[in-house]
Amino acid sequence: MTQTKLPDVPDGQCFHCLQPLPADGGYRVVLNNQQHQVCCYGCQAVAETIAQQNLLHFYQYRDTSNPLQIPLIPEELQQLTAYDDEQLQQQFTRVDGDARSINLSIEGMTCTACAWLIEQHVSRLPGILQVQVNATTERVNVRWLPSTVKLSAILQAIAELGYRALPFQAANQEQEFKQRRRYFVTRLGVAGLATMQVMMLAVGLYFGVVSDLDPQLRQFMWWISLFMATPVLLYSAQPFYISAIRSIQAGQPNMDVPVTFALLSAYGASAYATFINEGEVYFESVAMFTFFLLVGRYFELLARQKAVSAASNLVKLLPAIAQRETAVGEAESVAVSHLQVGDVIHVMPGATVPADGELLSSSAGVNESILTGESRVVNKRQSDTVLAGSINQNQAIRVKVTAIQQETVLASIIELQDLALSRKPKLARVAERMASKFVVRILMLAAATFLIWTVIDPAEAFWVTLSVLVATCPCALALAAPTAVTGAIHKLNKAGILLRNADVLQILPDVKTVFVDKTGTLTTGEFKLQEFYIHHQPDSQRFSESKLKALVQALENHSEHPIATALRQLTSERTTVTNITNETGFGIDATWEYESDKSVPVRIGSLRYIQQWHPDFKPSLNQCQVFLATDDKVLAELDVGDKLREDAKATISAMQAVGIEVIMLTGDRLELAEVVASELGIKQVFANLLPADKLEKLSAAQAHGAVAMIGDGLNDGPVLAQADVSITFGHAADLARTAADVVLLRNQFSALDQFRTITLKARNILRQNILWALIYNIGILPVAMAGFVTPYIAAIGMSLSSLIVLVNSLRLYR
């Protein structure tokens, strides 16, 4: 006998069978002079026997780490290792520092329990940073460290659970959708046909000739019904069994567990009754229940696919072939997947840009509607970014590739949409948890019903229990949230509104205070000369407006201040300035040759700068920030400002009309802020704020309720993060850098209005759904337990309750 030490098992587990030890520690067995704990006499005896027969190598080589782990057959393994190929991985993984992330599509995922199972199992692997399973899209997003764990190991871990995981490729999705639909349609067809037949017979049995039915004829009809119901049970109802089994395995029984119970026991009892020609049959209930449940699942599938395909349609529009410029300047066709960063590509007019890149041509007009939902032509200048998915409108352009495949903005938009679908709002999670709790209670209540009815009347016990199981199936409850949420997200995406966090759907309708950042939010963020106020000039020396503008232009050409760019193209007139001095932080000093032989010293700059020459000068207009003066008089005041967003005023007054308080936060001067505020009808303004002050104002308001913040996603990061709902206007290109919950891709203020309307509607529908489902399920329970509901009535009731929920959610798609 070898005297090597046997491998230890995890604490608290039986040495032999690896199951949990009883609380008192169980029993002991001595193997190889070592004491081990076992859970029972059985295991003790087995272990002793194994030792006596020199079979201890059994313990040596078995896998104790995880009873779930079973090695795959090597063949399959080999296929998976192909995915470790670096070249191949480039096509569908994103590199993120040391880590990588991938979207895997999962075959065979049927329910949230599956999602849980996969999440638990995969996250246990070393080197896994994040696993996010999306039951809606049947996709898993994994972030891992390639140095620690291989992609094939992740795929294998998922395969061990009985699912097939493959790198997600949008092109295959359509195919998958079709398969899923066919899967349901054929099962639905079988169930539908059989249900009609069985129902006809059942009607005959129940009502037709019920009193004087020839027993032989009756048995014949039973056999026919059995014959019809069998394919329904064995084929049509498969999805429920699979889902039930998975959920049990995950330890989170879902509603398919009572469904499976009901179907199998009803069929079993009916078949038994048919064989012995005695008792009752429930074939019509079996068929009908299956059919209605399948109808519900099918609709749910359609709704999901509608939401998902809206996102993946984007990718489909990307071309597969790109025109790459060769060293000699000719274009060659290459697969888009082979493009490298730094390649130069040609895009013909009317073609779709295949990758993100920098425009090399002098100008271009592109349509970015698939990114933003806005079908206006966007003009680009040389070295601007053009995005994959936008359509080149005018002449052929040259683009230097800066991002390919998964790194493009388009890919990140799709990822965002997927993310929103995978993160359910709290209410949805609550509904889900309720449904799961419900299942356990229903099973317990069904058992109690059975036992109580056995006492009262054993003959009735079975069908009453069956009715309880069928009628109380919390299908409606389980459908309530996902259908409403996917509907809302679908609708929002269509309006160019990206959700990063689906919780927003629930919070936003409660928000009573909205903080708005000024620059770039209420205003367009593009500085323009708003006002050019010319001071009274003596007739002897009068300059025309265009002459003054030419002066401003000439001076500002030498300035580096950001505002200056707005003042460089005011007029076509030219004038000469000499002796230019740039005084940073103040302005520009120069000599103006206003006529060929006459000149005068001039200054343009801040109020303080001008006041050095004219100490008593007071601006005539409040909002002006730039002043133009000669050494003896002030010539003009300039208001260089942002243009207000056109639809800001209407949107804000719409918000105020429903009782939302709109508050402006800005780092600008109070006078400037107030002008904007009064124009927009905003009553509360906090100006002169540093980012920390903004944060403080916001937190103070949060004490009184949920607060939304609309701001610039790039600069207001911390404030946005603090808000309960953060909204930003996103240029698609900045998407990756924004931290907001909601990104309004259509650069219009009115999108807010739309956003609110959709959210409100979605929440109402969600609430109605849950309320209705609860009322039905709780209401039907006592009635069914009392024995007032026959199995087929129960099937109809359950189906109607789910259909109501579904139809209600489908309103969101309109």
Add this chain to the structure above:
Amino acid sequence: MPMNVDWFAALLMGLAGAGHCVMMCGGIASAFAGQVNTGQLFIYNLGRIISYSIAGAIVGAAVGSTAGLADNGLIGLRIIAALVLVAFGLYLGQWWFGLRHLERLGQPFWRRLQPLATALRQRQASYSSLFMAGMLWGWLPCGLVYSALSWAAISGSATQGSLYMLAFGFGTLPAMFAFGWLNHSLQQLLKSQGFRKLMGALMIVYGLWTMIIALRQLQVI
């Protein structure tokens, strides 16, 4: 009480205990004979099941002949069996491990058989020795088997008792085969806590139901 329902219970018990069986004895067969093929595995398990049915016949005959003496003796036994079934359910669901005490009963018996098993081990792994090994294995102290036996006891006769244990044995069969070649997910399902708990609950309900029926027969309720 029709016998067929008891049959069903036996089969169910076997199936319900599947997880337990896989954990406890799943790998043993291969440990005994190295690489075993399906046929060998079946022979081995057949031996085990035959042992069960022999035990069932013995218990059925012994109890059947004596219990008939008392009024309602069989019904009384049925209530005991129902209680054992509840205990079995609690054991499966890992809520209460009272059944372990029952296992102790089999220990002395096993001590006698164990040397035989060791002797068998010295021989070549032929079909007959595999069958014998399986038969021996059938006598391992096992809470599941004993609770099934308590049902064989109330069957009233040797034949019924042995048939009853046969049904139980076949119920455990899928689990044993699962280890060999049935698909991996089934195996994992059988071993999962959720499945054990569900089956445990099912057994408890079944036990309670049997008890209610028996009590009704005694006209207590």
